[in-house]
Amino acid sequence: MFKDDKTAGRRPLEGVRVLDFSRVLAGPYCTALMADLGAEVIKVEPAAGDDYRHIGPFKEGESLLFQSVNRGKKSIVLDLKSAKGAAAARALAADCDVLIENFRPGVMERFGLGAEELCTAYPQLVYVSVSGFGQTGPNRMLPAYDIIIQAMCGLMDMTGDPGGPPMMAGDAFADVAGGMFAAFGTMVALFDRTRSGRGRHVDLALYDSLVSMMPVAACRALMAGETPKRTGNKHALSAPFGTYPAKDGCFSVAVLNDRLFACFTEAIGAPDLAEDERFASDVLRRQNEPALARRIEDWAAARCAQDAVAVLTEAGIPAAALSTVSEAWASPQAQARGLASPVKHPMLGEFSVPEQPVHFSGAARGSRKAAPELGAHTQEILEQLQEGEAK
Template sequence: MSGIRVVEVGAFMAAPFATMQLADLGATVIKVENPEGGDQVRAIGPFTAGHSSPFARLNRNKRSVALDLKSEPGAAAFRRLVQHADVLVENLRPGAMRKLGLGYDDLSPLNPGLVYVSASGWGQDGPLANLPGLDIMAQARGGLMSVTGMPGGDPVKVGVPIADLVCGLYGALGAVSALQARHATGQGQHVDVSLLESAVSFAIWEAGKYFATGEVGGPLGSAHQSTAPYQAIRTADGWCTVGAVTPKTWQGLCAALGLPELLADQRYADAHDRHGLRHELIPAIERVTTTRTTADVVAALDARGVPCAPISDYSQVFNDEHLEQRRFFWDAEHPEMGPVRQLGSAMRFSATPTRRGPAGPLLGADTVEVLRECGLTGQEIDRLLAEGAAAQSPTPLEST
């Protein structure tokens, strides 16, 4: 995406995660922040050298411009930025950008090719649109919490902010798709993505069951919705996961664990039938696996080609040999934090590798430089700074 210019007005997760993807793909991303503190994630720890560790990772490869969009001079400068942009991504509450005179209908006449991505809790219209919406609310209303956790247990959310993050991915995909459409039409468009619809979009198995039979799914722990064994099983020293749902892998599991009687039992011949008998099947499997270590069980299943994996905590994940050999983790430089370890992009390209540039910028690090690129004179920039409509970091981070 080299040559594509993206303006972000984002906080916390969805918009910043969307633009992180675009920045990784080579786009120039200009993060516009309030001069008074910037993105709220800057205030969330843990901190290194006084700077937010999560912010430095979520906002890598970006430039920071500090503008007060509630002031007319700051909003006017923002419009100049947008005139030079291909994409704008924002995740303020619906209507907030319009109140500032910076909605899609306000900015599109200034830049007809602008792709304007709005991420929100519930979408830009509908009865819920004006309500605050965070990830846990989207997981709750979107059904995810109804199928997560143990049967009969308390409601449980997915351990990461999955609705927020995938809304960001949909936003990035929407931006790329709208840019492709612009090649044919010459026109930009408004892209509306929401946490709620992102959460509901995961319900592939649940929708297949409900729309076919009317049955409503519930929490199954780690078990699959319709086939077995496909879940976490106990070992002598912990847990591992297994997915033996094809005839070949079911045969392999029975052979690896020395359970010929299960293979011979015709009640277990079909993966769907096994699912209905989990209450007796899983204990039968665990009578063997709980006598062996996790490493032994995984090795035995691997040898038979049965999909399986140990359950790793993040200290193990962040030091995983496979990920290390694939150079998934890398260090991004920061002027005060030093090297900042990064999670790699999940996208690998044979010819155009993703960018590995600086860590999240200091607040206002690029204000003066970016405004000059947009045609503002030194005198105009000085006036913005003097009026407090803009701010410049005293130690700018060189961007790439």
């Protein structure tokens, strides 16, 4: 903490007002990150609510998934197809720093809320469009969910065991990547506004985002002329760099250079491996990984995964036993880093929700609000609009 920290006690995005037309996951994930950091996020919903209000798991009739990615926001119900609802939305946009939407291209224009129209009317507005394939390109009008993006960007083709079928990743990483890059784009546009005095239209595609989140694959495809293939739980380029079986489970190890490899061979009682010509370089170790794996598995077969990890960690080798998601969230590390914090809800009581992971000096974590009930802030926000118009 700086001794003369004028930011102490203040969240970095306090005073930033966000008008959020997004639903499901990518856009709401973006605005949840902003709400965590103090932004006022006004979530505009139709009468039936965001689709995620109707997706499980449920508790006391409330979607826990909706609660997770809509924490700390306000909810207003507007019928954008009506002249009155669209007019209210436009009036709100005039009083916001950021507008985020994730409709298909052209939908906001039909509501009279398109980027060109609003950015012209309100030059300081940062207008963020999140869609499956962006505002341009031959696929721009295609519908897209996470699995569609994973299928089209090559991630599924790379994921799974060699010779086995392609596999989707274990969570909605296309949506999360889109939400992260949308937040990044929003912050860059807001920063640039402090210098230019003007906002801009930010065009973010889930497809672009997930493709960009695969730098090793990009290097191989763009520069080396290769087509990455499935390698299961082993690194495509390095060895030993992957997951290996022990007596009671599996453990992961990451050896990326010759020095670490020499330490690794000593740790597993096989110093001869460091002298073996088949394993003289990282490239050769990957080419001959099956033979190397057999020696590692022989060493680990009589050991519990935690014991194997303890031996390797003592030798300075990056290693870890596999954890479940529940174990990860309950771990002392996650607790120490404040990755989740409690909120109170009128129906659900107190429970924990995720929090954005970046730590800022002077900004406390926690002390947030649960996701709003549908339309909970409609009257309050519309009254504020009327008061503003009266002035």
